[in-house]
Amino acid sequence: MPKYIVFMRSQSSKGPSGSNSPPSPEQMQQMFASYKAWMGKFKDQITDLGDKLKPGGRVVSATADGPFVESKEVIGGYMIITADGFDEAVEVVRACPAAQMPGAQLEVRELSGAKM
Amino acid sequence: MSAAQQVVEQAFRHEYARLVAVLVRRAGLPQLEAVEDAAQAALLAALTDWARNGIPDDRGAWLYRVALNHLLGEWRRPALPGDPLAAVAADPAEPFFEAEVGDEQLRMIFVACDERLPQESRLAFALKTLCGFSTGEIAARLFTTEANVYKRLARAKERLREGDFDAQTPALESLRVRLPSVHAVLYVLFNEGFLSTHTEHAIREELCDEAIRLTTGLASHPVGAEPATFALLALMHLHAARLASRQDASGGLLLLEEQDRSRWDAGHLREGATWLERAGTGDVVSRFHLEAAIAGEHSFAPSFAQTRWGEIAGLYALLERLEPSPLYVLNRAVALAEAEGPQAGLDALQGVVPPTWLEGHYVWDAVLADLHRRAGHGELAMHHCSLALSGAPSEAMRRALRRRLRV
Numbered sequence: 001m002p003k004y005i006v007f008m009r010s011q012s013s014k015g016p017s018g019s020n021s022p023p024s025p026e027q028m029q030q031m032f033a034s035y036k037a038w039m040g041k042f043k044d045q046i047t048d049l050g051d052k053l054k055p056g057g058r059v060v061s062a063t064a065d066g067p068f069v070e071s072k073e074v075i076g077g078y079m080i081i082t083a084d085g086f087d088e089a090v091e092v093v094r095a096c097p098a099a100q101m102p103g104a105q106l107e108v109r110e111l112s113g114a115k116m
Numbered sequence: 117m118s119a120a121q122q123v124v125e126q127a128f129r130h131e132y133a134r135l136v137a138v139l140v141r142r143a144g145l146p147q148l149e150a151v152e153d154a155a156q157a158a159l160l161a162a163l164t165d166w167a168r169n170g171i172p173d174d175r176g177a178w179l180y181r182v183a184l185n186h187l188l189g190e191w192r193r194p195a196l197p198g199d200p201l202a203a204v205a206a207d208p209a210e211p212f213f214e215a216e217v218g219d220e221q222l223r224m225i226f227v228a229c230d231e232r233l234p235q236e237s238r239l240a241f242a243l244k245t246l247c248g249f250s251t252g253e254i255a256a257r258l259f260t261t262e263a264n265v266y267k268r269l270a271r272a273k274e275r276l277r278e279g280d281f282d283a284q285t286p287a288l289e290s291l292r293v294r295l296p297s298v299h300a301v302l303y304v305l306f307n308e309g310f311l312s313t314h315t316e317h318a319i320r321e322e323l324c325d326e327a328i329r330l331t332t333g334l335a336s337h338p339v340g341a342e343p344a345t346f347a348l349l350a351l352m353h354l355h356a357a358r359l360a361s362r363q364d365a366s367g368g369l370l371l372l373e374e375q376d377r378s379r380w381d382a383g384h385l386r387e388g389a390t391w392l393e394r395a396g397t398g399d400v401v402s403r404f405h406l407e408a409a410i411a412g413e414h415s416f417a418p419s420f421a422q423t424r425w426g427e428i429a430g431l432y433a434l435l436e437r438l439e440p441s442p443l444y445v446l447n448r449a450v451a452l453a454e455a456e457g458p459q460a461g462l463d464a465l466q467g468v469v470p471p472t473w474l475e476g477h478y479v480w481d482a483v484l485a486d487l488h489r490r491a492g493h494g495e496l497a498m499h500h501c502s503l504a505l506s507g508a509p510s511e512a513m514r515r516a517l518r519r520r521l522r523v
Contacts, residue, residue, distance in 0.1 A: 007342075028389040032412045038396035039409055043434060080399070 001082050004089040007107040086110070132159060132248040133326075134176060135183050137224040143187065145227065145276055150190055151183075152245065158183035221246070222333055222340075229297035237272035240265050242301040243308075247326070253308065256509055259473045292339050299348055299404065302331050306352050310359065324359060328352050335391075347395035347404035353388035354411035357381040369516040373420040385415055406435050425455035442470050446483055458490035478507035478517075485521050497521070 023031060083089035089108050135155040136148075143151055158179045172178040228242035243249040251265045309323025331349045334340030361379040362370050392408060410431045417423040432448035435441075445468050453461030465484070474480050485500035501521050508514040 007338075022386045023389055028385060029416055031389045031393045032416045035392045035396040035412065036409060039401055039405060042399050042401050 001084055003080055003082050003111045004086075005080050005109050005111055006089075007109070080111070131175065131179050132156075133221060133224075133246050135179055136245055136248075137220040138180065139183060139187065140224060140227075141220050147187075148245070148273065148276060150187060154183040154187040154190070155179075157186045221330065222337060223291070225298050225301060225330065226291035226294050226339075229294040229301060231294060231297070233272050233275050234268070235297075237268040237275075238297055239301055239304060240268040241272035243304065244269055246301075247305055247308075247323075249308070259477060295340060295342070295345075298334065298340070299344060302327050302334070303348060303404070305330070306355070310355050321359060324352070324356050328356060343395050343398045343400070344402040344404050346391050347402060347408045350388050350391035350395050351404055351408040351411050353384045353391060354408065354415045357384035357388060357415060369512045371516055371520055372414070374519075377419065380415070388412070388415065401434075403435060403438055406431050406438070423454070425451045429455055442468060442474050443479075446474075446480065449487065450483055453487055453490070458487045461487045462491060476503070476507065478504045478509070478513075481507065482517055482521070489521060498523075 081089060083091075086108065089110075132155050135158060136151055139151040139154065140148060161182050162175075162179060166172070224246055225242060228246060229238050233241065240254050243254045244251070251262045251269070254265045255262045306324055306327035309321065309325075309327065328349070331345065331352060335345045335349050357380045358372075358375065360381060361375045361377075364370055388408075388411070392412060395405060395408060410428055413424055413428050413431070429448050429451035432444050432451060435444045436448070445464065449461040449464040452464050461483075465487075470477075470480055481500040481504035485497050485504050488494075488500060489497035501517075501523055504517055504521070505514055505523075508517055
């Protein structure tokens with residue numbers, strides 16, 4: 001079955017430097033510890049930057065679907081799902097809590113599968 | 117290239133890249149060589165004019181006008197149908213709005229990383245065209261010869277002249293497949309600053325800042341905003357935090373264990389930690405995630421002695437799994453030597469045959485000299501020591517090596 005990558009975008013353009021308050025040294029230690037913990041969880045899934053994306057895709061937003069994404073938005077994260085075609089992928093994404101957030105846009109792209 | 121030209125290129129590297137990006141966007145990629153000449157000419161003109169008349173308020177606009185005039189002058193000949201320069205002449209407006217220039221440079225990077233260019237040419241080409249590196253500087257960073265870099269550049273330009281390349285039209289979004297190639301270019305650009313062959317601190321800092329600026333642009337644009345980009349950016353900030361403390365008061369290079377950790381840049385460390393947090397999402401660990409973790413181990417260790425060398429050795433082992441490279445083996449050996457003693461480091465290198473590009477490179481000999489010295493193998497240590505010193509790219513590096521190797 002084809003795999004799809006879903007980019008989760010948000011309207012916020014807040015970069016790290018724009019975040020609320022600069023982390024303290026203790027917080028930085030904590031942030032690094034969480035990062036290492038995350039890595040420990042996925043260290044068997046090391047890949048060199050994932051898969052190529054096929055051109056084109058569909059965008060699912062809280063209001064309407066469309067092919068375009070505003071360039072001011074920032075991808076907050078992504079997930080990879082398996083689905084039987086774009087329609088099913090879009091359905092899965094619609095059910096995702098992240099798609100219900102105000103201002104959220106999720107972009108669904110099919111992976112070419114070249115590396116799988 | 118003359119020495120004067122080289123000085124100009126280094127001092128105005130930033131402007132050069134901006135000029136090339138903006139003019140190529142207008143004139144088209146097939147005109148690249150003319151654009152490069154025009155950018156070079158504008159920078160040379162600046163050297164004499166600014167010395168006489170003072171530096172203009174908007175340096176970018178001044179350079180753009182001069183470069184454009186040069187470009188048009190060079191091409192003032194019976195116009196051919198579809199002359200791409202006609203478009204430039206018809207619309208000579210100055211595009212020096214930060215946002216547009218930022219986009220043009222981002223686009224230019226993606227163009228340079230076109231998968232139709234031979235892979236080994238992409239990096240050399242991007243470093244030359246986007247960053248204004250000389251062939252010598254590129255050769256040192258890519259562990260190859262100047263002649264080889266020259267060949268790679270020639271091949272890239274040959275492909276670009278074939279015509280169907282896309283400097284003008286593609287939406288950035290459609291260029292996303294080139295992201296890994298773009299990451300590699302930004303990574304090398306940063307390392308050129310961080311591990312530089314330049315002796316001038318200011319130039320190295322400029323390269324690091326440039327790489328961080330471009331990568332931040334990439335991370336803030338939908339086309340590049342993904343965890344691997346965030347990890348790359350975290351990696352850069354964590355390394356950059358140590359940049360200033362790598363030099364002593366007289367400009368000599370300081371070894372990691374000699375550095376005053378209180379001088380590490382708190383701003384870069386905070387940015388690094390925050391980007392790490394954003395990088396730690398998804399379920400894919402990239403090479404940059406691993407390298408950022410290594411940088412984090414150094415950055416967040418309370419002291420050299422308290423560094424978790426075992427963790428670092430493990431991270432290098434993971435990197436080797438991802439992309440077998442003798443440089444990773446070498447780094448793992450260094451970490452193992454700190455964690456378990458010099459013999460453990462030598463054992464890790466046992467049976468590793470360095471490829472020709474690494475054998476005879478000073479890094480390889482410097483590590484072997486250090487490990488043999490600490491393991492008490494005097495003769496072998498001296499042998500590699502003299503090789504390392506003769507291969508070191510700068511006097512500052514040679515002095516640091518002498519201290520480390522106690523010679």
